[in-house]
Amino acid sequence: xxxxxxxxxxxxxxxxxxxxxxxxxxxxxxxxxxxxxxxxxxxxxxxxxxxxxxxxxxxxxxxxxxxxxxxxxxxxxxxxxxxxxxxxxxxxxxxxxxxxxxxxxxxxxxxxxxxxxxxxxxxxxxxxxxxxxxxxxxxxxxxxxxxxxxxxxxxxxxxx
Amino acid sequence: xxxxxxxxxxxxxxxxxxxxxxxxxxxxxxxxxxxxxxxxxxxxxxxxxxxxxxxxxxxxxxxxxxxxxxxxxxxxxxxxxxxxxxxxxxxxxxxxxxxxxxxxxxxxxxxxxxxxxxxxxxxxxxxxxxxxxxxxxxxxxxxxxxxxxxxxxxxxxxxxxxxxxxxxxxxxxxxxxxxxxxxxxxxxxxxxxxxxxxxxxxxxxxxxxxxxxxxxxxxxxxxxxxxxxxxxxxxxxxxxxxxxxxxxxxxxxxxxxxxxxxxxxxxxxxxxxxxxxxxxxxxxxxxxxxxxxxxxxxxxxxxxxxxxxxxxxxxxxxxxxxxxxxxxxxxxxxxxxxxxxxxxxxxxxxxxxxxxxxxxxxxxxxxxxxxxxxxxxxxxxxxxxxxxxxxxxxxxxxxxxxxxxxxxxxxxxxxxxxxxxxxxxxxxxxxxxxxxxxxxxxxxxxxxxxxxxxxxxxxxxxxxxxxxxxxxxxxxxxxxxxxxxxxxxxxxxxxxxxxxxxxxxxxxxxxxxxxxxxxxxxxxxxxxxxxxxxxxxxxxxxxxxxxxxxxxxxxxxxxxxxxxxxxxxxxxxx
Numbered sequence: 001x002x003x004x005x006x007x008x009x010x011x012x013x014x015x016x017x018x019x020x021x022x023x024x025x026x027x028x029x030x031x032x033x034x035x036x037x038x039x040x041x042x043x044x045x046x047x048x049x050x051x052x053x054x055x056x057x058x059x060x061x062x063x064x065x066x067x068x069x070x071x072x073x074x075x076x077x078x079x080x081x082x083x084x085x086x087x088x089x090x091x092x093x094x095x096x097x098x099x100x101x102x103x104x105x106x107x108x109x110x111x112x113x114x115x116x117x118x119x120x121x122x123x124x125x126x127x128x129x130x131x132x133x134x135x136x137x138x139x140x141x142x143x144x145x146x147x148x149x150x151x152x153x154x155x156x157x158x159x160x
Numbered sequence: 161x162x163x164x165x166x167x168x169x170x171x172x173x174x175x176x177x178x179x180x181x182x183x184x185x186x187x188x189x190x191x192x193x194x195x196x197x198x199x200x201x202x203x204x205x206x207x208x209x210x211x212x213x214x215x216x217x218x219x220x221x222x223x224x225x226x227x228x229x230x231x232x233x234x235x236x237x238x239x240x241x242x243x244x245x246x247x248x249x250x251x252x253x254x255x256x257x258x259x260x261x262x263x264x265x266x267x268x269x270x271x272x273x274x275x276x277x278x279x280x281x282x283x284x285x286x287x288x289x290x291x292x293x294x295x296x297x298x299x300x301x302x303x304x305x306x307x308x309x310x311x312x313x314x315x316x317x318x319x320x321x322x323x324x325x326x327x328x329x330x331x332x333x334x335x336x337x338x339x340x341x342x343x344x345x346x347x348x349x350x351x352x353x354x355x356x357x358x359x360x361x362x363x364x365x366x367x368x369x370x371x372x373x374x375x376x377x378x379x380x381x382x383x384x385x386x387x388x389x390x391x392x393x394x395x396x397x398x399x400x401x402x403x404x405x406x407x408x409x410x411x412x413x414x415x416x417x418x419x420x421x422x423x424x425x426x427x428x429x430x431x432x433x434x435x436x437x438x439x440x441x442x443x444x445x446x447x448x449x450x451x452x453x454x455x456x457x458x459x460x461x462x463x464x465x466x467x468x469x470x471x472x473x474x475x476x477x478x479x480x481x482x483x484x485x486x487x488x489x490x491x492x493x494x495x496x497x498x499x500x501x502x503x504x505x506x507x508x509x510x511x512x513x514x515x516x517x518x519x520x521x522x523x524x525x526x527x528x529x530x531x532x533x534x535x536x537x538x539x540x541x542x543x544x545x546x547x548x549x550x551x552x553x554x555x556x557x558x559x560x561x562x563x564x565x566x567x568x569x570x571x572x573x574x575x576x577x578x579x580x581x582x583x584x585x586x587x588x589x590x591x592x593x594x595x596x597x598x599x600x601x602x603x604x605x606x607x608x609x610x611x612x613x614x615x616x617x618x619x620x621x622x623x624x625x626x627x628x629x630x631x632x633x634x635x636x637x638x639x640x641x642x643x644x645x646x647x648x649x650x651x652x653x654x655x656x657x658x659x660x661x662x663x664x665x666x667x668x669x670x671x672x673x674x675x676x677x678x679x680x681x682x683x684x685x686x687x688x689x690x691x692x693x694x695x696x697x698x699x700x701x702x703x704x705x706x707x708x709x710x711x712x713x714x715x716x717x718x719x720x721x722x723x724x725x726x727x728x729x730x731x732x733x734x
Contacts, residue, residue: 015220016205045220047374049267052360100271104356107319129205 005040006157007150008058010051012044012065012098018128019073019121019135023064026142039150048098056105060113060153062146063098065116065119073121073134076142115149118141172691178672178711181525182688182702188638189691193527194672194684196534203511205468206662211237211654212626214662215378218650227233227260227366228643229650229664230378235453236652240637246619249382251609252369253404254448256376257641258602262410264644265595266418270348270712273588276704277425278340278348281333284317286342293707294343301421303354312350332698339428347423351417362410362697365403368395369537380485382621389613400610409646411599423573424594426585433576436584436705440469441552443539443670444514445477445649447642448601451606454475461594461642465539466552469582477539479638479649484618487535487665491674493517494535501677503538506651506663507636532674536682537665545683546646546670547709548591553581562600566593584687586707628657643667645710684709 011027012022027043035041040058044051055061071077081102105111119142121135130136182192206214214237218229231253238245245253264314271274288310295304332338363373369385370376375383381383386394446456446463456463463473477483486503489496496502504510516522516530525531544550555563570593625631633656640649646667649725671683687705694701 016202016217029666043375045374046227047226049271049356050363051261052356052376062316069362101356104353107315108353108356109315 005058006038007040007060007062007153008054009041009062009146009150010054010064011042012046013065014046015129017113018096019123019132020066021120021121021129022066022119022131022135022139022142024137025047025131026064026146029139030143033072036154038154049101051129052105055101055112056110058112060115062115062149064117064119064142064146066121068123069118069120072120073132074138074141075076075118075119076138078145078147079116079118081114081116093104113153117146142153163610171500177642178668179525180688180702180706181527182683182693182699184693184696187415187694189688189693192685192688193531193674194682195318195532195673197532201511202664203662206659209659210628210657211652211659211732212380214650214652217376218664219375222446226375227256227370227378228641228648230376231257232641232643232648232650232664233652235639235641235651236637237639237654238637239453239639239644240635240654241625241631242650243246243381243622243625245382246256246617246622247612248387248609248617249721250370250452251384251605251612252385252387252620253409254605255609256283256366256369257342257448258407258605259362261411261598261644262414262602263359264710265360265591266414267359268644269418269422270352270364270589271405272710273704273707274348274352274425275331276700276707277338277429278352279333279335279338280316280331280349281320282342283339283345283349283503284342286313286319286346288313288346291343291346294424297346298424299415299416301420301668303324305666309346309350312353313346316349332700335698335700336694337700340425341428344428345422350419351421354417358410358413360452361406363646365406368403373533379621381623381626382619387613387620388618391612391618394636399690400606400613404606407602411603414595419592419596422508423570426574426589429585430574430576430580431471432582432585432704433574433583435691436587436687436700436708437582437680438689439543439545439683440467440582441544442466442553443477443543443544443643443647444551444554445479445545445647446554447640447673448605460554460597461551462558464558465542465544466550466553467542469579471553471578474554474557476708481638482508482652482669485537485649485665487537487663487673489530489535490677491530492532492535493530498698503541506638506649506665507653507661507673509651509661509663511663530674530689534669534673536673537670538676541678543676543680543686544670545687546667547587548644548646549581549587550593551642552590552594558675562597566596584705584708584725591710604672646670668709668711672711684711 009027009030011023013023015024023046024043027041030041042054102111102114119135119138179195179197180192182189184190202218205217215230215233218233219226251475268378286309289306290310292306295301330356364415366376367373369383371384378394388394389397395686444460444461444463446461448460449455449458450460451458465477466474483504487509488503488506490500493515495512496510517525546561552563552567556567570589581590631654634654636653638649640647648666652659653665673682675681684706688702691701691705693699
């Protein structure tokens with residue numbers, strides 16, 4: 001991917017498993033909007049290690065993903081993971097998943113600044129393409145949180 | 161609840177899709193059960209949809225297998241509607257397929273399977289100078305100086321000391337089953353990181369031809385990309401030259417890194433040439449057409465079946481014949497209208513759920529009855545293994561010179577007989593050997609594409625039958641491919657321009673399925689028999705065999721002692 005964007009917003013998830021696909025639904029909704037030129041949006045789907053170039057070619061990566069963490073559905077938390085062990089359990093898109101990729105980037109000394117936005121879901125529903133009402137209702141809140149972080153990074157970058 | 165079928169192949173975001181229950185006596189596996197514990201019901205999503213859209217849905221099934229499912233899907237529709245894709249599209253599909261192979265196999269070897277053989281922590285004890293000498297003795301790969309290995313060792317050392325094992329956290333480091341000298345471990349570790357760098361280059365080919373990656377675009381009738389040597393906005397001479405460069409670099413990496421490492425590591429594990437063989441019967445559908453999907457004689461990967469390790473005879477395969485490929489549900493959580501002991505060809509496939517298993521969370525499955533969400537596919541009633549070993553053996557047994565050359569060279573280098581192929585080691589070696597073949601074929605496909613373009617043919621899709629008005633009221637087709645993990649096919653029935661039935665039989669279903677009505681095991685269960693297990697708390701030996709199949713899922717391994725007591729629950733590496 002050739003890009004001049006400094007910030008990547010990366011939605012992760014499986015579109016065929018209901019709320020598990022919330023990251024992808026979110027990325028798709030942003031793709032329809034006009035965003036600043038230094039911000040790029042990617043639907044990462046269920047990919048893991050294939051996202052290496054996209055992740056390492058941006059200085060800041062904002063990842064949106066679902067998590068089964070027992071909190072009420074639709075809860076959004078922003079996490080600044082220091083180590084890959086800080087990522088939630090569901091954050092493993094494949095045998096060799098995103099977590100492993102980020103570990104690898106750390107070893108190579110090329111890990112970008114990562115912010116993780118995890119959206120709590122109740123369950124993974126096979127056979128569902130849409131979101132449940134509880135999770136669908138927070139798409140706007142996810143955007144607000146992600147954009148807050150995005151604007152903070154942009155203003156820090158323009159100052160520094 | 162009506163549903164179609166499950167595929168455990170992908171979706172591994174939640175652990176526990178594959179469950180192995182193994183019984184151990186006197187340090188060996190005496191019985192094992194393989195269960196898919198998650199139902200996916202993809203076919204239910206597809207029913208009633210436009211057949212031309214199916215590729216996009218099946219492509220979402222998995223982040224790694226996205227291209228192979230999309231390819232099988234468009235082929236099934238083309239087969240049903242008698243659409244022949246133009247030569248350019250065939251070559252572009254082949255090049256994407258080869259890209260997928262090289263990416264998938266290298267990543268499997270270094271990032272999943274290598275850790276079953278390479279002890280990362282032990283690599284810290286290696287002498288960088290000796291490592292350099294060893295590396296230079298097995299390959300011309302330039303990154304091999306003592307300084308290179310010494311720098312790497314320091315970097316990993318700091319990483320490990322900080323308590324951040326990260327990727328390496330789940331290993332059974334120091335386990336007696338690890339046999340490599342520290343220097344070989346260090347080479348393996350160095351190439352783990354180099355392969356991570358390399359894989360991001362090769363996948364660019366998918367973005368070039370598929371418009372984007374992950375989840376590149378496919379099209380019923382051809383491919384969706386505009387191509388022409390002088391095309392300003394599409395895939396032109398400049399972009400093609402970049403593809404050429406990436407394919408060359410990939411071939412160099414496979415030849416100078418993957419293959420030498422594979423042979424060097426294998427030479428310390430020759431005993432695994434007699435472990436994990438399992439069924440000894442193999443099935444390949446064949447793939448990589450050079451003269452159209454219907455002309456199987458033009459396939460680079462030939463099709464065929466080998467039974468009972470007899471490579472003097474290869475049986476032909478016909479996926480359209482009612483009695484050849486059938487799926488059984490006697491031991492699966494489904495029911496068939498005509499009785500669970502009958503097999504059904506996928507065009508007539510039914511997928512009605514009938515879960516009779518315990519309510520999760522549970523300790524044991526009732527393996528005397530139904531115990532898996534996977535159906536059990538059989539070829540003419542035979543349990544067969546699919547995957548790299550099946551493809552390589554079929555090519556070898558068909559007498560193909562290109563196969564014989566790479567296989568015989570490896571056997572002679574390792575000084576093992578051809579029977580050593582029927583094993584865990586053979587499976588892992590076959591994956592590397594076919595990657596070397598694929599790396600060469602990719603260059604041929606590229607040349608064919610360029611020749612065709614230079615001859616003035618820039619057609620990329622046959623659109624005459626794209627309009628559903630041109631379709632017959634009823635049509636059925638089968639789209640088969642050789643996914644990196646093995647034979648994959650999608651069977652489609654189209655009625656009144658909509659999908660009426662859609663069945664996927666994926667490689668992991670062939671290999672990981674439960675027993676059939678006659679009580680015969682499938683490939684995973686058979687391969688685990690007699691596997692030595694030194695320490696049931698750390699069953700690295702079981703992981704070696706299961707990983708040698710490249711299961712596309714998180715793999716929860718459960719072990720039981722003689723009394724059936726639960727010994728440990730081990731989340732597989734990676």
